[in-house]
Amino acid sequence: MQDMIQLKDIHKSFGAQKVLDGLDLNIEDGQTTVIIGRSGGGKSVLLKHIIGLIRPDSGQVVVDGEDITKLNDKQLNEVRKKFGMLFQEGALFDSMTVGENVSFPLVEHTKMTDEEIRQVVAERLKAVGLTGVEGKMPSELSGGMRKRVALARAIALHPQIVLFDEPTTGLDPVLTEAINQLIIDTQRNLNLTCIVISHDIESIFRVGHKIALLYGGKIIEYGTPEEIRASKNPVLVQFLSGSTEGPIQIM
Amino acid sequence: MKGFLSLIDNLGKAVLRNVEEAGKILLLFFSVLSWAVRPPLKFKNIMKQMEFVGVKSIFVVVLTGTFTGMVMALQGYHGFRMFSAESLVGSTVALGMTRELGPVLTSLMVTARAGSAMAAELGSMRVTEQIDALYVMAANPIQHLIVPRIIAGIAMVPILTVVSDFVGIAGGYFVGVHVLQINEGLFLKNITKLVTLNDIYNGLVKAACFGLILSLVGCYKGFNTRGGAEGVGRATTEAVVLASISILVADYFLTAIMF
Amino acid sequence: MPAISTEAKVGLFVLIGLVVLAYMSFRVGQPGFGLKRGYDVSAVFDNVSGLEKGSAVQMAGVEIGQVESIELKDGKAVVKLRIRPDVRLDRNVRAAIRTHGVLGDKYLEVMPGSLIPGEKSAYLKEGETIQYTERQADIDRLLSQVTLIADDIKNVTSSLSNTLGTPEGEESIRKILYNVRDFSENLNRVVARNDENFTEMVTNLKSASKEMERTFAALSQITDEVNQGKGTVGTLLKDKSVADNLNKTLAALNDISKKINEGRGTIGRLVNDEETVDNLNESLSGISRYINKAEQFRTFLSYRGEYLFDRSDAKNYLELRIQPKQDKFYLLGLVSDPKGRRQTIETTSNGVTTTTTEYNQDKLLFSAQIGKRFKDLVLRGGLFENYGGLGMDYYMLNDKLRLTFEAFDFGRGSNRQTHVKGYGEYRLIKHVYLSAGWDDPFNTSTSSPFVGFSIKFEDEDLKYLLTTSPIPR
Structure with a gap:
């Protein structure tokens, strides 16, 4: 299988703190890869490297055959159109209605008429299980609905890759399950390459085709859910069992 | 000795920090300039900001302008009465409003109302990752968020100043003629005789500069917010303080250049 | 009520702002609007300080025009006035510069003049000059002079009051008055007693002046003799050999300076040597080169x-x-x-x-x-x-x-x-x-x-x- 994204020997520090330390990771095309790791362990930083929000101190980020660390702002914008991203809190523009939020990338990057845009917006909202909410403001929606709207916005331009930054954090078990199902369905229906960041053990085995464990600035385990379950790596074992005993230091 | 050295050290760091900040604001201004001339301009956003900065500030500006004019008339009257020159109260109010108080008070009020809101709005967009979301959607936040605000600031503050000048003079007229019984004809005649077109226009140029300062500082502070809800609060306070100080300092230099 | 769109609100607001601005500009921007018509007359003043272009021209407190321009001509100020067309000024009006209150603006007051009996009344026409102008009372100068005078008066009166106000003062004044009376009495007596002596003195003076007349005549005779070369002084000034000696001395002096020029003698050599000049030149150019470098x-x-x-x-x-x-x-x-x-x-x-x-x-x-x-x-x-x-x-x-x-x-x-x-x-x-x-x-x-x-x-x-x-x- 072909690799959609390759991260090669990524180093990144903020001041004296080394966050990524020689990280290598390949993301396969048309698969969902889940990245797990400690809170504050650099997972969000890794995600921001993939989409070019942060440039690495050294190393390469190859997306679809192109090293994005060498691109300027304009070229980077072209690459970003291949991406959709679902932020932790949704990051909906709270000065705009739901409809305007979802149509934003369409208005920005396509030459569609208002009527066409309205149709696409309704279609995308329907795909995430929402109807008739176009006129509402994000503040009027519940947390779960906001995430659905954010997902609708992320897939509005038919991206090849969608990034999920902790999509189920802060949701109740029922909603968590619903969002997981949504990720699975969306990935299958649109044939997306998905990268999901999560600490929710249930979720990772449910949505992930591949699972990667980020620890100490490196990917120390990578494999299918079965391989991960069978692994004897002490860090992984401690992480999955949620034990306080083991190599992960609790500060 | 050690305490003295650390004092100098801190002083140097503070100076350096301020210089760095001034440089960053200038760089933001440059990139705003470059985006302002790059189509497409976001007309809808510009209108929205103009409504917010301009239309919605009318009430507070009219209120402060009127009362300032009235107070100036009252104060001036007691001074001029000593020389039996009460009819000069009108021109004093008019000159004071058009040259100084109109632009400065208006921009300080707009700073408090809109400059702080800009910092708070952009700040909360920063901490809730909405600005990152713009980048991810290949849209430049400077073009979408900052350029409209700065255009609105530069365009609306002078118009608010015109309104403030007018109601200030009207307030002075009301107090002078109807409360203090100054001769109406002389009052008005002295205004038209002593105030020149340049007084009004220079005041408006000042107002445009202040509009730029308050929106630029507000956007800068908001755009560079760090650290959650507390950071947003801090950014808002800093924006108002820095913008107000900058406006007063700029006022001195603009006055020195113009009059 | 239908919602007003954002654009409409902003547009309306901008419109209001522009209308207010236009109104204020109109009110302020045209001083003396409507006075474009009318006729010009001029008036000449020694001093017009405080009067400005646009200042009012009033007659009996009614504004009849304004100052159009102020120019300097032959050390005097020529003020051109634009007068409303419906106001006609008598040929013998007087013009004066006045002030509103103590600190107020200056304005120009035109007053009707007194009719000269027998003269026919006529009106000033465009371009004519008002004949009678009053000097402006310079308040500052006036005030300062008044202060000085007042100071002097105060000094005198205070010293007077110091001397006269006391009982001793009164006593001494009384003594002075007595003395004066005694003195004049004495004088009278002396004059009466010496009447004869005075007559003799006058006679003596008369004869002395005659003697002087004779002395002057003798002096004039001596100067005549000197002119003709008689006597020692006459010879010295008129003798030819003295002039010859003087000529020779001058020739010798001439000779010395010539020698210096030709480079003879010590001073001559120093002055005429090329090397000296070169040396001097070189040191000067050295200095200037260093200065140039630094420049x-x-x-x-x-x-x-x-x-x-x-x-x-x-x-x-x-x-x-x-x-x-x-x-x-x-x-x-x-x-x-x-x-x-x-x-x-x-x-x-x-x-x-x-x-x-x-x-x-x-x-x-x-x-x-x-x-x-x-x-x-x-x-x-x-x-x-x-x-x-x-x-x-x-x-x-x-x-x-x-x-x-x-x-x-x-x-x-x-x-x-x-x-x-x-x-x-x-x-x-x-x-x-x-x-x-x-x-x-x-x-x-x-x-x-x-x-x-x-x-x-x-x-x-x-x-x-x-x-x-x-x-x-």
Whole structure:
């Protein structure tokens, strides 16, 4: 299988703190890869490297055959159109209605008429299980609905890759399950390459085709859910069992 | 000795920090300039900001302008009465409003109302990752968020100043003629005789500069917010303080250049 | 109620603002609007201080026009007045400059004059001059004089009151009055007693004046004799041999100065020797050369910041330019590049050598160049941001505009192109420059257009620091 994204020997520090330390990771095309790791362990930083929000101190980020660390702002914008991203809190523009939020990338990057845009917006909202909410403001929606709207916005331009930054954090078990199902369905229906960041053990085995464990600035385990379950790596074992005993230091 | 050295050290760091900040604001201004001339301009956003900065500030500006004019008339009257020159109260109010108080008070009020809101709005967009979301959607936040605000600031503050000048003079007229019984004809005649077109226009140029300062500082502070809800609060306070100080300092230099 | 759209609100607001502005401009912008018509008369004053163009002209407190212009003619002020067409001024009106209150504005008051009996009344026409003007009472001068006078009076009265006000004073005045009376009585007596003596004195004086007359006649005779060459003084002045002697002395003096000119004698040699002149010239030119060197030697410090759009980052330059001669300079610079300094690291593993490029962001870049100016063209060479390269500047518009092209870092490893930079810099005001251009267009990851601004100033202190240390010629 072909690799959609390759991260090669990524180093990144903020001041004296080394966050990524020689990280290598390949993301396969048309698969969902889940990245797990400690809170504050650099997972969000890794995600921001993939989409070019942060440039690495050294190393390469190859997306679809192109090293994005060498691109300027304009070229980077072209690459970003291949991406959709679902932020932790949704990051909906709270000065705009739901409809305007979802149509934003369409208005920005396509030459569609208002009527066409309205149709696409309704279609995308329907795909995430929402109807008739176009006129509402994000503040009027519940947390779960906001995430659905954010997902609708992320897939509005038919991206090849969608990034999920902790999509189920802060949701109740029922909603968590619903969002997981949504990720699975969306990935299958649109044939997306998905990268999901999560600490929710249930979720990772449910949505992930591949699972990667980020620890100490490196990917120390990578494999299918079965391989991960069978692994004897002490860090992984401690992480999955949620034990306080083991190599992960609790500060 | 050690305490003295650390004092100098801190002083140097503070100076350096301020210089760095001034440089960053200038760089933001440059990139705003470059985006302002790059189509497409976001007309809808510009209108929205103009409504917010301009239309919605009318009430507070009219209120402060009127009362300032009235107070100036009252104060001036007691001074001029000593020389039996009460009819000069009108021109004093008019000159004071058009040259100084109109632009400065208006921009300080707009700073408090809109400059702080800009910092708070952009700040909360920063901490809730909405600005990152713009980048991810290949849209430049400077073009979408900052350029409209700065255009609105530069365009609306002078118009608010015109309104403030007018109601200030009207307030002075009301107090002078109807409360203090100054001769109406002389009052008005002295205004038209002593105030020149340049007084009004220079005041408006000042107002445009202040509009730029308050929106630029507000956007800068908001755009560079760090650290959650507390950071947003801090950014808002800093924006108002820095913008107000900058406006007063700029006022001195603009006055020195113009009059 | 239908909702008003944002655009409509903003539009309405802008409209209101413009209408208010137009109204205020209209009220303020046309002083004396409607006085375009009317006729001009002039009036001449010694002093019009305080009166201005546009000041009011009043008659009996009614405004009848305004001051159109004030000009100086033969040391006097000629004031031209524009009078309303419906007001007719008598030929014998008087004009005066008055003040509203103590501190108020000056205005010009026109008063009807007294009719001269028998003269026919006529009106002033366009261009005519008001005949009678009153001098302006200069309040300041008046006040200060009044103060001085008042001071004097006060001094006199106070001393008087000091002497006369006391009982002793009264006593002494009484004594003085008695003395005066005694004195005049005595005088009377003396005059009466010496009446005869006075007559004799007058007779004596008469005879003395006759004697003097005779003495003057004798003196005039002596001067006549001197003129004719008689007597000792006469001979001395009229004898020819004295004049001959004087002539000879002058000739000798002439001779000496001629000798000096020809280089004879000590002074002559010193003055006429070429070597002396050369020596003097040389030492003078030596001094002036040293002064020139110091004059020509100039040092400039400059800071330039460039904002790179496509990298959303800034580059900073700090430069010292040492210019020993007008057309030659050395440039030393520090550059902070957000990208940092490039380092190439070669690692060999399993027999395969891989080259990786890293950027060290903490490191500054250095520039050191030598440049020479040919008219408007400057060629530079040396280190550019740590790499060897060449640069070219072209100056235009009296050095206000500079076009610069630089190429450096030719080697740049296998996958990088030569770093090229082109930009223009314009002097906005003294010391402050704006620039715009393109940095590194051939390398996509660092290529970016930029705008920048810089501050340049000449540093006199540095110059003297550098010139006081010896410079080889």
